[in-house]
Amino acid sequence: MLEDTRVVSLDRLNDTTYSLTLRAPKIAAAARAGQLAHVTCPGFLLRRPFGICDADAAEGTIRVCFEVRGDGTEALAKVNAGDVLSVNGAVGHGFEDIKGRRVLFVGGGIGIFPLLYAARFAGVATAALCFRDKSRVVLAPDFAKVCKEIFLATDDGSLGFHGYAADLVNELIATHEYDCVCVCGPKIMMKTVSEVALGAGLDCYVSLEERMGCGVGACLACVCQTMLGQKRVCIDGPVFDAKEVRWDA
Ligand SMILES: Cc1cc2nc3c(=O)[nH]c(=O)nc-3n(C[C@H](O)[C@H](O)[C@H](O)COP(=O)(O)OP(=O)(O)OC[C@H]3O[C@@H](n4cnc5c(N)ncnc54)[C@H](O)[C@@H]3O)c2cc1C
Ligand code: FES
Incomplete structure (x- = not known):
């Protein structure tokens, strides 16, 4: 509206x-x-x-x-x-299937923003927030208020876990119990994290980003490729089941 x-x-x-x-x-x-x-x-x-x-x-x-x-x-x-x-x-279509579930939210850079509100809808929320370096870290106290646990990671190791999101998620999945993983961030991060999550048998949802025009489904500027054919990120997404996304397209 x-x-x-x-x-x-x-x-x-x-x-x-x-x-x-x-x-x-x-x-x-x-x-x-x-x-x-x-x-x-x-x-x-x-x-x-x-x-x-x-x-x-x-x-x-x-x-x-x-x-x-x-x-x-x-x-x-x-x-x-x-x-x-x-x-x-x-x-748009958001994170629909998280109510009452133990959800690991994985955000990279500006991708962390929609996860803060989404965390309010989960049964138990954990956040893994990943940044280039410690100067880019924002909203950690806000996430701490709505999540049971938060984990910070930086590519250069200047704060928290030293490494990429997929490595952190691999560790967290091995040591904690989650029902599903919700990811938003750079495409390569979403691809690698979803491979880890799906490989561990967890549901995984990704919030895709494409340049947009109209924002109401009419101009097709935001089309992405999925196993079910072309989808519009603005109204069919931005959130898709990771199993349906064609990362190579
Ligand atoms: C589904 C979705 C959710 C988003 N959520 C957020 C958010 O919560 N916070 C936030 O800061 N940004 C978010 N963005 C990105 C934000 O919309 C763009 O940064 C913004 O539209 C840029 O507008 P501009 O006029 O400043 O820059 P422009 O002049 O339009 O672009 C500046 C540069 O950014 C590039 N660019 C612009 N939009 C995109 C895009 N979607 N993907 C990749 N490159 C792009 C352009 O190619 C150009 O190089 C989101 C984008 C999408 C599609
Ligand atoms: S932005 Fe126009 S169809 Fe999605």
Whole structure:
């Protein structure tokens, strides 16, 4: 649904990353784990997609966190409290099958954002949050509030586990009990983590990222290849069963 939302606050998380809270009562009431908000960036016609990082139906607010990548997100990083932003949300197929289950959430970089809200829907949530180095680590205290355990990993070993997400997940699966694994991050990370999870006999769901145009299923800009044919990340996804994804396509 389309909603004219109002900026409540914009907070800087590190040199390039921001947390944006919007007053959006209708979207907050409807938002489910892993869904998207398509946010208008001031001065741009096409909305930009962001995972819903949190939603509070009682407060009527949603939160998205974003990294400045280009002109649209740069403009978004300059909004002020009270500004009105048109948002289409909550859209897409999210993490549907996690209620009551022991879920290992694995996020890499900006891929951690939708996992924070998703963790609220799990029976027992554990988070493995993976970053390039310790200067990129954000939202760890927020995850600690909604997860039973959190594990940090950095590619360069500057904080937490030294290594890639798949290696950490391999260790965690060998030493803990999980029912399924939910992954969001760079494609190579999702591919390798899903191979580990599926190899261990666990269900695995991945949140894919493709460049988007319309965000409503009409333009086919966001098509990805699956075992069931072409799918649109904006409305058929962003979350897919890892078994269905064709990583080589
Ligand atoms: C399903 C989905 C969920 C997302 N969730 C988040 C989120 O929670 N937080 C967040 O910070 N970002 C998220 N993104 C990425 C975010 O939408 C883009 O960074 C943003 O649209 C860039 O807009 P821009 O105008 O600043 O940059 P542009 O000028 O549009 O692009 C800047 C650079 O980034 C590249 N780029 C833009 N979009 C993508 C993309 N989708 N995949 C790969 N490269 C891209 C462009 O090719 C270009 O090189 C998500 C994207 C998708 C598809
Ligand atoms: S962005 Fe247009 S169909 Fe998905």
